[in-house]
Amino acid sequence: MLHGNKTGSGIYLGKRGVKIRDILSEEIRWSGKTATLKDAVRANRNALKRLEKKGRKEVENFLDNLQADDRGKPLLLSFSGGKDSLAAMMLLYGYLPFEAVYIDTGIEFPETVKYVQKLCREMHVKLHIANAGDSFFDAIKNFGPPAKDYRWCCKVCKLAPVTELIEDKWKNGVISIEGRRQSESFSRSGIEFAQINPFLRKQIQLNPIREWGGLEVWLYILWKDAPYNSLYDNDMERVGCWLCPSSLQSEFKKLEEMHPELHKRWTSILEDWFERKQIESGLWRWREPPPKMHAAIGEKGTSEPKNPIELIKEEGIYFLRDLGRKKSEREMLASLNMLGHADYNDEHYELDMNGEKWIIKPPLDSEENWRIYPRHKDGEEEDDTDGKLILKQIVRGERCANCGVCAASCPTGAIRLDGIPSVNTESCIRCRQCFDSCVIHHYFNRMVLLREPDG
């Protein structure tokens, strides 16, 4: 914005005015000419060439200096159908041979699925599709709708099928070119050129366009005359999952116009979990909405779903309310056994963990709660760490999404997937690596709401 001869970014302060943060103190002079996109590409061509050269060289140098163990791993491009992975594709296209991997989450825009297939066909790039099938709609029964701060779906519908594909086709691992950029989000601001996927250690990820800005991505695509996803011309910023909670309200409106049947399906699922007001205001898109969101709807709303799992701690006993009990004793024992020696006797589990004995009582009917408590030695200091781990393993046992990501992270192969994960207690060494990869451990605080004891 311009203010006198100053140029800067402005923050609207309501009736108090606009606060301007200075960036430039010089007056901006407009040439008066209208520039086209072609002009913008032409003016930035040398800068784009430098970016391209740097990205290509980084990939090439990395491949030239691979450790013996990594040689022979295929070079894949993670193609989402979005602009960033398209730019990464164009960076390598005609320069190095690669194959593409597309994750069909089962909730992709139909336009995107068609676009990815058509583009790869026309460019003669071999395409592998990791298909999540109906896993989103199966898992939502356990997790509830995802939110911006509760994106369990990324693990269940993206990480899980790609893990399965890699395990199936490239047992020794892969090198993946990604279109991720540092300026996309705070969590991506620290990405480096080469990284091992922490949840899928067989995947080396290379990020050759990590330092590019969004404008550079677009100019590069235009320079290369690469066909991009038509959804961008339809006011969509996100072209992957049509129900993504990170989408703007305006994008949901657009979805309603373009695909009324998908919009209707999603609204009817949301109605099982939220009040109409929470749906219409968009509050469902956060588990903990930021203050600006409350300000925008003009009153204190809640984004809590109906009937969440609740955790209450009273007089040293943890109560898990509304978790239910579906899994067999054998399955729950396998879950608890990763923490210590576990037994089931007389309608309760006993767990020896770090020299402490814990009693875990599952509900005997739908009115009862899970009860978990340690047999304390007198006067001993209370520490929540072990209790929290036990709670997470109980919820993991009961609400497992069968995504299989834990199986891929287990160093001893103790977890087998036969429809549902089963743990071999003989080969489990209690390393707990599967805890870090499990979506339930990761999002426990979003799945289970902490409550004060009743009155």
Ligand code: SF4
């Ligand atoms: S990852 Fe570790 S704790 Fe988990 S099942 Fe495998 S050996 Fe056991």
Ligand code: SF4
């Ligand atoms: S226990 Fe394994 S299969 Fe189940 S949700 Fe966690 S990571 Fe997925």
